[in-house]
């Protein structure tokens with residue numbers, strides 16, 4: 012098989028890139044290790060920056076997002092029983108959209124199918140060959156038969172555990188990592204959200220987040236020990252703990268119900284540099300991970316896709332490799348700013364096992380500064396709604 016861009020990974024990065032390239036007549040094949048049903052069963056991000064919304068519009072897959080997505084003009088931050096609001100709309104003139112990553116992915120699959128795009132599911136043993144030559148190829152197997160795709164470029168969109176990053180020789184990449192000493196236990200429940208905006212809660216007992224997918228579907232998270240398993244937490248224990256971590260007024264009106272999903276995600280900050288090796292370009296979680304506080308992961312994947320799509324369009328339109336040569340530096344400049352914001356927002360809101368009384372007072376002082384200082388709020392809001400591409 013032959014294509015212009017072989018895309019490894021059929022998550023949001025790979026699908027969005029494929030769909031955008033398709034709108035410009037650039038051919039791609041997406042290779043996905045899992046089935047479509049499996050990819051669509053994963054519950055992940057829920058907050059979309061305006062940049063991702065604009066890309067989905069350009070890709071022709073924003074109709075349902077505009078019909079069903081919920082614009083959020085601000086967010087609440089609480090500490091103990093204190094609560095304050097950051098007004099994104101007033102501070103930045105823009106808002107974010109609450110719309111699940113699962114739905115974004117569903118819309119992208121539907122768009123690829125309408126366009127006759129090629130997605131191969133359940134691929135095994137994906138290998139990248141000749142990334143540092145002019146003629147790279149990707150091999151994989153389906154049903155025990157080996158296949159080969161010859162291509163001009165390879166986009167590594169296969170997430171943190173994928174094969175793409177590991178295909179870059181260790182001597183040609185450098186990795187930066189911070190692992191946090193806790194995880195997030197998340198549940199989805201068919202209950203109305205406790206509030207019409209998200210609540211990020213710092214409490215003596217640890218972090219909590221009240222989020223949602225729509226008016227009847229809520230998503231809640233609590234900080235938990237890395238050694239915990241979802242089975243350790245009954246629904247009753249989860250609701251009880253959540254109520255103890257959010258202000259009393261919100262806890263009193265929380266509607267509880269059975270969870271329809273429960274899982275634990277570890278928290279990690281990670282960046283690999285550079286995001287390119289020859290004709291292989293890394294996008295999204297394949298190149299970087301942020302802790303979910305601040306909702307940057309999917310949005311960073313989208314900005315990578317924007318830079319790579321723009322560079323490939325230029326290459327195929329004019330023959331100029333300049334965009335491709337600048338891809339890694341441009342993407343990393345934005346990645347590190349989102350890494351900083353996610354690290355800062357995580358540090359502000361979580362309980363750390365080795366936190367001293369001094370550290371705790373500093374956290375409260377920083378929250379009170381954010382609550383009362385216009386410049387601090389401005390900086391927070393600009394980062395939350397998304398720095399420009």
Ligand code: RFL
Nearest residue numbers: 020022023024044055056057169170295296306308309310
């Ligand atoms: P994905 O989504 O991991 O997709 C990679 C795809 O590649 C496939 N794959 C392979 N395919 C072929 N061959 C191989 N060898 C392969 N290895 C892997 C996988 O099956 C998969 O389908 O990466 P992508 O596309 O870069 O997208 C990144 C986002 O998924 C991720 O950043 C976000 O979900 C992070 N995230 C959030 N981001 C936000 O912007 N806002 C949020 O509110 C938000 N909340 C979250 C999150 C992530 C969470 N978890 C579970 C880590 C909340 C949580 C709890």
Ligand code: PHB
Nearest residue numbers: 056057222303304305306
């Ligand atoms: C979510 O709704 O899943 C969500 C929202 C905001 C975050 C992280 C996750 O910061």
